[in-house]
Amino acid sequence: MPIPYRYEGVRSVEDVVGEYQHLLPEEQTDSKVRVAGRVMRLRGQGALVFAELRDWTGHVQLFVEQNTAGNFTHFKHLHLGDWIGASGTVMRTKRGELSVKVTDWVLLAPALKNFGDKWKGVSDPEVRYRQREVDLWANDEVREIFLKRGKIIKSVREFLDKKGFIEVETPVLQAVEGGAAAKPFVTHHNALHADLSLRIALELYLKRALVGGFEKVYEIGRVFRNEGLSPRHNPEFTMLELYQAYGDYTDMMELVEQLVANACYMLHSTTVITYQGEEIDLTPPWRRATMEELIFDSTGKSINLAMERDQIALVADELNVSYSKNDGPGKIMLEIYEKTTEPYLKGPVHVYDYPKEVSPLARDHRSKPGYVERFETVIANRELANAFSELNDPKEQRERLQIQASLKAAGDEEAMSVDEDFLRALEQGMPPTGGLGVGIDRLVMLLTDQSNIKEVILFPALRRETTFSDNDRIDTI
């Protein structure tokens, strides 16, 4: 029997099940429907076969009788996972299961490998991540997560569009990567005879868009960082960055609260969620606290940037926080915060007023010397967002980047370079601006209660597979 190129008139299982939900046991209709999907279970019963057909929207039972269905013998010998199209009438069985009583059916694609145990599926994480297509069929909750991921991103777009933000796209291949402290992936453009980096952030080009007149602009895009893998880090991940002219970091606090609460509500119809067993209330407004206050709360130590570097270093020593000889007071303070405070912040909380030393793109604090107007939002002990009042003074920005470049020359692989294109743009004038970055994967993890980033990335990065294992039917066919 030839496998057809198309199968027309298919209705979704969800649609069919919804329409005929009212049928009583043993009630038969002469309503013809066509459905298609994978055969996920087979129960032979002599001259009668029950099958579970699953499509993207759900599952429905097929009732296949020798007397009334074509090609009955072949149907009996279908394999779990085979794609078929079936047409028939809708009925409910004696035992109450809504079914399609099949009259005609056709094999659309055989499954030469199975999806594991029909009850337990697959649980080996290596198979689940390497062969996500198997995972998606074997584990319903996996499909659910990726459906939710799509909904979350959609809700973010709708939210920003409603606020008047314009979505743009900026280069992934960049001559001078910048906008974050991270090691890039480097590639080569043959025709240009140039090494290019894959972007590590969206920041610099989006600011140039602001100079160009976009007053509210955002991009949701993949960025790439050449770092180790972990349950919370994939080398490519999705960032949202947005910039709003005439605003500052306090505007960004409100915006991120609304954005996250909105996505959460879209998904759960509430803004209170459970994450890894802990209840988290995302209802705005969120707590705001300075880094110094939070360090004091968790350690009882009072530090600030009016202190000498050595005094702060002494506190770090007392707290068993390591730092390097070249670190200034701001870097040491950040180290203290990250080791003693952030891991214990359940949040949501906006941690604000960062040391200037560790924030080369943020604007000087309007009243606190040595600080910039920057905050990070922490939820469930993890940084979810990072935002500042953006530095828009080209002279100051040049000096900051030159410091970065000298750090880079001294061996700091994560320091930035001087990006002349960016500086030239700033010289044209960038309005006062609030900017915000949100890790979308982290947001999805939070809202879907996942602790491993691989669970929210359809095809996460893994080491190259060196051996391919055989499966059963491929050899016997």
Place this chain on the structure above:
RNA sequence: GCGCUUCUAGCUCAAUUGGCAGAGCAACGGACUCUUAAUCCGCAGGUUCUGGGUUCGAGUCCCAGGAGGCGCACCA
């Protein structure tokens, strides 16, 4: 990159702690016209991740390597 840990049939897991590698599901053959992880009968299935070593004997102990998970480090 470092530490801990896991790897047995296609899948999910056993194997008396060093003594003949096994079960359920899937597959294959058969019975059964209302099943729901159907049931029943039969049959087949293995480089125990790879390579060394210790031992009369290794899935089990030792060494090296591979892949995964968790933690640390870096970061989001």
